[in-house]
Amino acid sequence: MPEIQLDNKLEFCLCPHYIWFNGKIIFPKLTITGGIIMGWQVTVDVDKCTGDGECVDVCPVEVFELVDGKADPVNMEECLGCESCVEVCETEAITVVEV
Numbered sequence: 562m563p564e565i566q567l568d569n570k571l572e573f574c575l576c577p578h579y580i581w582f583n584g585k586i587i588f589p590k591l592t593i594t595g596g597i598i599m600g601w602q603v604t605v606d607v608d609k610c611t612g613d614g615e616c617v618d619v620c621p622v623e624v625f626e627l628v629d630g631k632a633d634p635v636n637m638e639e640c641l642g643c644e645s646c647v648e649v650c651e652t653e654a655i656t657v658v659e660v
């Protein structure tokens with residue numbers, strides 16, 4: 562399990578629908594903000610993925626599994642949008658976009 566460091570500058574949450582993770586505002590799945598249900602699309606470029614498993618280790622909600630030596634976002638519906646996987650991926654194989 563990765564070590565989670567909360568941003569010490571952030572002392573409270575502005576909205577009960579938001580949470581802080583890794584120093585960022587993130588939106589839990591199915592959060593309703595302004596009447597819109599928000600989610601995250603996680604994509605892995607398999608040509609860039611080296612299968613080092615860094616994203617598997619860092620993801621707090623176990624979105625990734627290694628399948629045939631490549632990261633596969635098999636539990637994408639659990640994504641919190643923290644982008645920790647994007648940050649640890651040395652080959653920039655992962656993208657996370659709000660949908």
Ligand code: SF4
Binds near residue numbers: 601623639
């Ligand atoms: S952004 Fe990446 S590390 Fe964060 S929850 Fe989603 S898949 Fe996991």
